[in-house]
């Protein structure tokens with residue numbers, strides 16, 4: 069009787085283990101385009117002096133809007149600026165009041181938005197739970213990864229958004245973005261055709277722990 073029970077347990081374990089092995093094998097064979105993109109994305113701060121097609125900018129923004137967000141309220145707004153006059157004029161203001169950020173003495177300097185050819189501005193309202201900010205942040209990585217697949221580089225930037233929301237002289241440029249009442253500019257994403265391939269930035273994997 070005891071022997072029969074042990075045989076059943078052993079058989080069950082063997083079936084479970086073979087199931088796990090099949091699962092692991094199928095993991096090995098999976099396409100990992102998204103994982104590869106996440107691992108290879110780097111912030112780009114040097115771009116070729118060519119414009120980005122609006123069709124691509126639109127697609128990137130749409131990928132942002134498909135990010136997870138609390139209760140699908142979609143409390144975010146996106147504005148895309150590819151007018152170099154706008155970028156240059158804000159850069160001139162930054163040079164005066166925020167020169168440490170602009171880095172205009174760097175070689176190949178083009179503008180204070182880390183030399184981008186276009187910028188995507190993200191806004192969301194304040195919310196005590198922080199949920200709208202989480203959603204607005206999640207849309208950013210969607211956009212960076214979409215841009216990567218479309219052959220474009222990106223750099224998330226909070227520096228210029230802090231400047232634009234706190235500097236009086238920048239107010240006309242902030243107003244021009246035309247965000248709805250109650251929506252605050254949170255960050256920009258600079259976009260362009262990359263002209264550099266930065267090295268991998270180190271990550272601290274000890275931040276990850278399984279809880280048993």
Ligand SMILES: Cc1cc2nc3c(=O)[nH]c(=O)nc-3n(C[C@H](O)[C@H](O)[C@H](O)COP(=O)(O)O)c2cc1C
Nearest residue numbers: 109110111112113182223224225226227228255269
């Ligand atoms: C919220 C936020 C704000 C950032 N602000 C700036 C910025 O103002 N200027 C800049 O050059 N990079 C900025 N970055 C980019 C980070 O410096 C960059 O993501 C980080 O160093 C990791 O490098 P990687 O993106 O190449 O992996 C920002 C990133 C985030 C998420």
